[in-house]
Amino acid sequence: MNEVKHETNTSALSWDSMSVPQGPPIPITHENIQQVMVPVPIKMQPPPNLNPMMDHGAPMQQGPMTPHQGVQMGAPYMDHELPPELIQQGWRKFWSKRENRPYFWNRVTGESLWDMPQFDPIGDPLGICAGPAPPHTPTMNNMSMPPQAMKRRASDGMGMGGPPLPKKFILSGPWDLEIVTNVIILERPPTTMPQPHPEIELFRCNLTNKLRNLLQEMCHSREGIDAPNDSFNRWLMERKVIDTGSDPLLPTSCYPEISPGMYREIMNDIPLKLKKPKYTGDARKQLSKYAEAAKKMIESRNASPESRKVVKWNAEDTFAWLRKTVGATYDDFQERLNHLKTQCQPHLTETVKDSVEKICLKIYHLSSEHAKKIRDKHNELLASNGILEPPPPMSSMNCRKVWCYPIQFATPSCRMPTIEYHPDKEQIMLRFQNDTVTVNNLQFQKLEHLYRYSCFDDKKFELFLPRVWCLLKRYNTFLGIMGQMNILDTQHTGHKTQASLPGPVMECLNRQFGVTFECFASPLNCYFRQYCSMFADTDSYFGSRGPILDLKAVSGSFQAHPPYCEELMEATVTHIEQLLADSPEPLSFIVFVPDHRDPTPNALVKLEASHFKRKQVVVPAFEHEFRIGIQHMVTNKTDLNVKSQHGTLVVWLQNSAGYSKWPPTEDKVEKLLDAFRPGRERERDKLELLSPKAEPNPQTPPSETQTQPPLGGGPAPPGPPQVKMNNHNNVAMYPPVGS
Template sequence: MADVQQAPMIDKTLPDKSGDGIQSSGTNGNSKSPSTPDQTVPDPNKKVLQHQTSVGSMGSPEPLPSDDLPEELLQIGWRKYWSKRENMPYYFNKITNESLWEMPQLLHDPTTDPLGIGSDQAPHPHVGDKRLSRPSIDIPPTGLPQHKRRHSGEVLGSPTAKRPAFAYSPFWNFEMPTNAVIFERAPCVLPPPHPEIELMRAQMVHKLRQHYQELCHSREGIDAPTESFNRWLLERKVVDMGHDPLFPTVCHNEVSQSMYREIMNDIPVKLVKPKYSGDARKQLLRYAEAAKKMIDSRGGTPEGRKVVKWNVEETFTWLRKQNAVYEDYLERLAHLKRQCQPHVTEAAKTSVEGICTKMYNMACEMAKKISDKHWELLREFNINEIQQPPEPIHRRKVFCYPVHMVVPSPRLQIVEMSQENEQHLLKYRGETLKINSSHFYKLEQLYKISCRDDPRFDHYLTRVWSLLRRYHTLFGTQPNEGLSLQGALPLSVFECLHRVFGVTFECFASPLNCYFRQYCSAFPDTDSYFGSRGPILKFYPISGSFEANPPFCEELMESMVDHFEGLLTESKEPLSFIVFIPEWRDPPTEALMRLESSPFKRKQVILPPYEHEYRHGFQHICSKDDMNFKAVHGTLVVFLQNDAGFQRWGPTTERVKELLISAKPRESL
């Protein structure tokens, strides 16, 4: 936490004219935080604190003599004013509309001022940004009036929720400023989230999931592969050039390789590792019968039909004569699949490609309906679509900042909130979404730090509901579906990564499972209000230390490696990516082989299976006892760094040893 210098008191004998009140951003009678000068007559029925300030002849506040303010602060808009009610000065920035009781620090603003990047100074918080120079839950400096933000429940008339008892949570660290540097970038032109649209999107995705199951069952006689739909959404967004945050709409190839591969793996029947010899024998028999049936009904080349039928008949003969053991059945099944699967795949190719094409076209139609409805709703508030985002005038280096939404948000519907045990329940139009109270307050802190257009928290509950609805739509409807999309590293690993390797940024996270306040996530529209920097493949840092734990989607992991190598090639400033991916070697994934052969690899280590943990993918709704679980597979940790990054955060033996210790489950230490 940056030290905040207390402003010197101004002589109370200064001439003071009668002035208008300044409305505080809080509504509690004890609020002491100044805000933008305002000429609005206060409502006597509202509990609003009034600060008297000196005004000029035109009725607008006049700054006090500012000779004691540094020239740097004057140039960026800071002026000193006098509060007659509190009998002390405060500081107001006429450019950013920020206000402070303390004198702003002479630091560089990472969202507007690039000058600090070229110097040798370490990254600093915003200039005079109270949100970043203080703990995320306000703790007033000694001798200054206490500031208490109005709770969002009070805004909407809900029962006043109790402020969380923890100022510093052991489950995340929002006090750490970023060391990630980017060039200024254009804002996001997506329409702001709306609960009505999120309900519509959830219904559309549910229909699409059902149709996928029907297509697989009617055309191929199988159930839709588990998690296949979720990985399809991820794989499509890697190549999608459209604007819908969830549905794919503009892909050059309509056939998804991820969906095609997973359906083919279950044709002609789904195979699972059997437990007993009897199960292995039944599975071998089922595969042989299904392969023969498919090749008879689908045709294929004469040579392929001949090979499949000959191997199937040989298998039937072997089963009648042999009284085999477990390993014999598995070996025979593997042999039969090697011989038959290429010809079965060729026979089913056209049908499976048709499923993939049908799913893509349906997604495009649904996305268009959602977009039309969304903009129709916004036009009722005179909010029109922006075709091209405004580009930055100057290409300046800045510390990374959350995605800026350029389309304004309309007045949002009210979401009802209630509390039940240790959960908050948010209800909109009969649909109730749950979130653990600790994570509800976590989102409140992120919102307070990152949101730019809602200082009174008027939209907080509605945006939390929209956020939860979006991620629940992505997760799916089956128990534990989507679990692998949200898994996170344990807290001890994050603490070690920050302390030892200077990591301050997560490349794959969400507002629900992030550890730092700097992170990339899948949905810039719903997540930006809670600090998201947008999707990682559209994020271009030039320096900083990053952690990457991608969802288990092969196409996404391959694109991640390409993206990181491109960034490391272009940047000469310190840049480091510490990547955690599953150690899948049977067969090895393309991403794993690419990482191990990368020219930027400085070191790799393996966390053995059952000797390290992951944090639950649904940590925002699961119980505390289920928060961590042991990994059933090994995890490969690869350090990708350019030369400058290696000099600053290189994986020395001592540093790697600390990382390995931090990854061990607590009971094993």
């Protein structure tokens, strides 16, 4: 890896793009020189655009930014970055090799600071308190610099007695959005999906909720059971692995039409959903109920004589055993229940097979019909806005390597309706057509931050609220949150599929293994600002790179924590192995899956048998925590983390180059296991109150320019935003275009 100095432009103010008379030349200065990690050694090219007066209200007209573009190294000292007033007062800027960040030293007073000192024009307007300053000759200083490193400072008053640039606002929370990506992907065409719209999203979510309720009604009326917990959510995820349809939520084109996951989960609950009893009395009662339910089902169905005979005989034998047995232990009842289920379940499965298959088929066919209605309604909306129907999918573009960038759309956005904004003490409510979604204040600020990084077509934030409403409505529908129900009731929500690793674990993954990318996340639970998510359309404005199964990664370090869906987990392992086999560049995946062994899922077997496996460890059950999947709706911090009731298997899948760059040594693995210890997040919060936030990890290539969409090719690398704060409600304000 080559380390070079990366120099970037600061953004010009909005009035810089206006036509002004020619005045005296602006002093030529230079911006921050930062350390960049370039993926492979290559000859450095000059920056594509050095014009400081470009219009920041429109996308930057620059060439595609590949991972190998950069800037030549600058001078070892950085005095040219300070305004003349601070230089006159004796301040100098140097680079700390130990801390890997700049610091400021006053040669007159001997004072040393990490942050840029503030110039006080009232207390010392002429700099009299400071010693004599050397003459400021920017022309001579710049002559010693390489020609390609010369840049003019934006017309913000710097160098002419104006105030220094405002500091960049870093949003504090259980995330680190300042870490930039080290992931390189193959360039991809824009998606042909239409952009989300509140009216269409409300229509889609209403149809999806009807489908969820229909599954519950059919299971109850036909099989006498409740729909398995989270089965509808897992059905959506499992179908999307093989779905070739166009709807982002509902499956429309799948083969086979009968979902093996839904079929298996319904069958497991027939004739009675079994739970692990807590007491011996509960075990005895569950055994009796199972025998009674099996006998009742076999008598009420059109079963074969042999099946009817076997089930009834085993049920009667169980009743006789319960009557004559006194003082049986907990294990005795559980052993008898397992024996009864082994004898009866095959006959019950054969009896209800057709009925369960019809349930799965009806849900799938209705999903296809609903998706067609949604598509037709969306096309009508596009036509009313003068937008042509989305073109067919484009052919693959050239296989150029670029920094990973958010999903881009091939069609423009429709006119958005008004979204009512109702701030509260701890939450913010957004309402559209009497349908209200809520999000806590900190998460709302996080969405603003992500939107500022990743959205390219709405610099004025005019479409921000409608897009946030669509995002929240989509995830509420997916998780099964309807109305004012108890959001922590796990019986009615699927938030377990959105559980995420705690902050200390993610921080350790970044520091020890260079991880900068999450394979399974959402704008509501992501730790980094670059990630893959289930919904490419609603999440793209907030940094999503689309589904992980569609990502063609070439290089980088990833964290993969898939939701518990066996088909999705198995497809993910297959996709990761294919990426590792195809890429000679450093590529690493750290996979976190539940350590279920009774029975062992196929994904777990395939993961442990992979020839790319470098190491594996197990975090014991009840000795680590996860963040719940609805953290955006919870205001009490004590409800955010829940202890895991199962062990978690951690597996390192790496190619040879990735293993050389990010090896899972014993010391690093021990630090990761220590980060899993419960209570580490609370300790981390206390430390943040006592000490300033640490600088981002220097392993990843820093950048100070905001990501731009690919113009005629690849994208530019991402960078941090400039945010102004409103002192009244502590919410980030929307800057004018060009800021």
